[in-house]
Amino acid sequence: MADILECPHCHGRIIPTAANLCPGCGKDVADLAEIRKSEIRDIIWNRIVAEQRKGRRFIALQSEMTGWPFPRGEIEMVQQEYEQHLAIFRHETVMRLVLPGTGALLLGIGITACFLFGPLGFGGVHIVADGLMFYGLLSLMVGLMRWHRAC
Numbered sequence: 001m002a003d004i005l006e007c008p009h010c011h012g013r014i015i016p017t018a019a020n021l022c023p024g025c026g027k028d029v030a031d032l033a034e035i036r037k038s039e040i041r042d043i044i045w046n047r048i049v050a051e052q053r054k055g056r057r058f059i060a061l062q063s064e065m066t067g068w069p070f071p072r073g074e075i076e077m078v079q080q081e082y083e084q085h086l087a088i089f090r091h092e093t094v095m096r097l098v099l100p101g102t103g104a105l106l107l108g109i110g111i112t113a114c115f116l117f118g119p120l121g122f123g124g125v126h127i128v129a130d131g132l133m134f135y136g137l138l139s140l141m142v143g144l145m146r147w148h149r150a151c
């Protein structure tokens with residue numbers, strides 16, 4: 001009768017299989033080398049996050065990271081994962097803020113141009129155009145700031 005224990009990988013309360021694997025995550029509950037690696041990666045990842053919070057850019061950080069006191073392989077693995085993470089973040093920033101912001105800004109400018117120089121002389125149109133330009137400019141600025149932080 002096997003004891004219930006906490007899996008060192010996924011931290012679930014589990015009964016290991018006959019092959020000593022966690023039924024939750026499938027990893028060897030006795031594989032301490034693997035744990036140490038994942039802990040090292042967490043430490044490296046957290047250090048990158050901390051540096052980014054201080055305003056350091058990941059591009060500038062990458063060359064200096066190879067001098068950090070961790071195994072080279074773990075550093076390179078975290079660098080790749082972090083770069084993918086940033087790429088997804090940049091993509092989301094473009095899709096949710098930069099593109100809609102730019103679209104709204106251009107539409108607002110277009111409507112304003114029609115209002116000033118064209119036949120659309122209605123007050124309501126003016127309010128809509130102001131709203132679009134305000135929303136567009138704000139989204140664009142927030143998006144560009146997020147983009148800059150994710151480089």
Ligand SMILES: [Zn+2]
Nearest residue numbers: 007010022025
């Ligand atoms: Zn597990």
